[in-house]
Amino acid sequence: MATPHISCEPGDIAPLVIMPGDPKRAERIARTRMDDARLVSDVRGIGAWTGTVDGVPMTAMASGMGVPSLSIYATELFTQYGVRRICRVGTCGGISSTVKVSDVIIASAAHTNSAVATIDLPGVTLSLAPSFDMLRGAVDQARAGGSSVHIGPVFTSDFFYSSRMDIVPALDRLGTLGVEMEAAGLYACAAANGGEALAVMTVSDHLGDGSGDLSAEDRETLFQTALEAAIAGLKA
Numbered sequence: 001m002a003t004p005h006i007s008c009e010p011g012d013i014a015p016l017v018i019m020p021g022d023p024k025r026a027e028r029i030a031r032t033r034m035d036d037a038r039l040v041s042d043v044r045g046i047g048a049w050t051g052t053v054d055g056v057p058m059t060a061m062a063s064g065m066g067v068p069s070l071s072i073y074a075t076e077l078f079t080q081y082g083v084r085r086i087c088r089v090g091t092c093g094g095i096s097s098t099v100k101v102s103d104v105i106i107a108s109a110a111h112t113n114s115a116v117a118t119i120d121l122p123g124v125t126l127s128l129a130p131s132f133d134m135l136r137g138a139v140d141q142a143r144a145g146g147s148s149v150h151i152g153p154v155f156t157s158d159f160f161y162s163s164r165m166d167i168v169p170a171l172d173r174l175g176t177l178g179v180e181m182e183a184a185g186l187y188a189c190a191a192a193n194g195g196e197a198l199a200v201m202t203v204s205d206h207l208g209d210g211s212g213d214l215s216a217e218d219r220e221t222l223f224q225t226a227l228e229a230a231i232a233g234l235k236a
């Protein structure tokens with residue numbers, strides 16, 4: 001049974017999914033952190049790699065960029081492939097001055113300008129939040145690891161190139177740590193489909209200081225701290 005965007009049988013996908021935005025990051029995670037990883041689906045350049053991580057079956061599969069793309073894959077995974085948990089392993093721009101490039105942000109909430117927060121219940125803006133168990137598992141692992149890890153809200157934007165950069169100082173005052181493009185959609189999709197989700201991001205650039213921004217290659221490869229936190233969250 002294939003879906004419009006995933007070309008394998010339900011048993012080919014593990015109940016726990018590692019989901020970066022970038023398909024090359026998904027392949028790299030599969031090749032470097034999984035045992036016996038095999039490519040089980042490859043539609044539109046979005047490969048799904050299934051293997052084991054420390055003996056636990058997992059699938060690494062990218063979301064592509066933005067809430068609409070992520071929502072397609074996450075919905076098909078939760079509703080057609082028996083997926084229980086998805087953890088985003090992404091990159092984001094830093095907003096808070098407490099956050100530095102290469103640090104990791106675990107999103108305990110996601111503000112958004114996407115319709116995903118308001119479309120389902122007229123008159124209600126949904127609170128988009130991760131699975132508590134996944135959040136706790138990831139935070140415990142990350143804090144024990146001693147790296148620079150921040151836990152707090154992120155802003156999920158529909159725009160990488162935004163004409164409303166004037167809202168960034170207000171987001172900062174509200175305690176928003178960084179900006180990315182999928183976490184709110186993932187949290188909404190999990191809630192809508194009885195699944196669980198978490199988003200963990202490596203800071204690839206800083207909106208307040210562009211001097212140390214990561215290269216495209218670094219954004220593909222520098223994910224170790226975020227990945228280990230994500231794996232702990234998936235297994236929690």
Ligand SMILES: O=P(O)(O)O[C@H]1O[C@H](CO)[C@@H](O)[C@H]1O
Binds near residue numbers: 065180182219
């Ligand atoms: O590196 P990924 O996981 O794709 O995440 C970030 O990078 C992309 C923009 O360059 C958006 O998808 C944003 O959320």
Ligand SMILES: O=c1cc[nH]c(=O)[nH]1
Binds near residue numbers: 092180181
């Ligand atoms: O969405 C994103 C991702 C990385 N950096 C940004 O500034 N925005």
